[in-house]
Amino acid sequence: MYKAKNQYLVECNHCGNKGLANLKGNFDNIEEYVDEETKVRSMVSITTWLFLECPVCHNGIVITHEYYGQSDEEDDDSFIKLIYPLKSIDMKNTPKDIKQKFNAAVKNYNIDTDICMIALRKVLEMICEDQGVSEGNLVGKINDLSTKGIFPQELKDCGHLIRRIGNDGAHSEVNKISKWEIKDVISLVEFIIQYLYEIPTKISNLEKKYEKKDLK
Numbered sequence: 001m002y003k004a005k006n007q008y009l010v011e012c013n014h015c016g017n018k019g020l021a022n023l024k025g026n027f028d029n030i031e032e033y034v035d036e037e038t039k040v041r042s043m044v045s046i047t048t049w050l051f052l053e054c055p056v057c058h059n060g061i062v063i064t065h066e067y068y069g070q071s072d073e074e075d076d077d078s079f080i081k082l083i084y085p086l087k088s089i090d091m092k093n094t095p096k097d098i099k100q101k102f103n104a105a106v107k108n109y110n111i112d113t114d115i116c117m118i119a120l121r122k123v124l125e126m127i128c129e130d131q132g133v134s135e136g137n138l139v140g141k142i143n144d145l146s147t148k149g150i151f152p153q154e155l156k157d158c159g160h161l162i163r164r165i166g167n168d169g170a171h172s173e174v175n176k177i178s179k180w181e182i183k184d185v186i187s188l189v190e191f192i193i194q195y196l197y198e199i200p201t202k203i204s205n206l207e208k209k210y211e212k213k214d215l216k
């Protein structure tokens with residue numbers, strides 16, 4: 001990870017921006033290992049906790065800088081780890097185009113809520129198409145998936161709520177859709193992605209793990 005003076009190159013998982021974030025505060029947690037016989041320090045472990053501010057969304061980011069070695073001097077053994085915020089959902093099994101569109105939508109969260117909402121609706125459309133329903137408007141597609149048994153009642157409600165929050169924002173000329181509303185829509189789209197693409201794989205992996213145990 002690149003480091004400049006009081007700045008660190010990080011990817012902000014609040015808004016998706018990758019860039020230099022400004023250092024706002026830090027402290028060191030130092031642990032020394034001393035040889036009991038010789039009383040000579042054999043090893044030192046220094047964990048520096050750093051609190052950064054994202055230059056785009058102005059939210060906080062926490063990283064640690066760890067060093068293990070024989071002196072207090074930093075060398076190549078040091079490394080940096082992102083502690084907060086970690087990416088909210090695991091999308092290893094989600095179709096690539098849906099995952100890319102979702103990530104692109106989330107990146108617009110702090111830049112333009114309307115663009116973010118349009119992109120999230122597009123993610124919902126893509127999910128419907130991926131599940132075999134491509135005809136008609138979004139209302140029809142969500143209902144079709146429910147009739148086919150692909151969307152249980154909860155997902156149907158979820159889909160319609162996303163659509164309704166989005167419509168409300170699109171029809172209001174004065175107020176843009178708020179950040180709070182967009183956060184809710186992001187969570188609702190995440191529920192659908194988890195249910196359709198991630199949870200089934202997680203369950204089947206666990207089934208494989210316990211196959212040999214011959215559970216009753």
Ligand SMILES: [Zn+2]
Pocket residue numbers: 012013014015016017054055056057058059
């Ligand atoms: Zn940010």
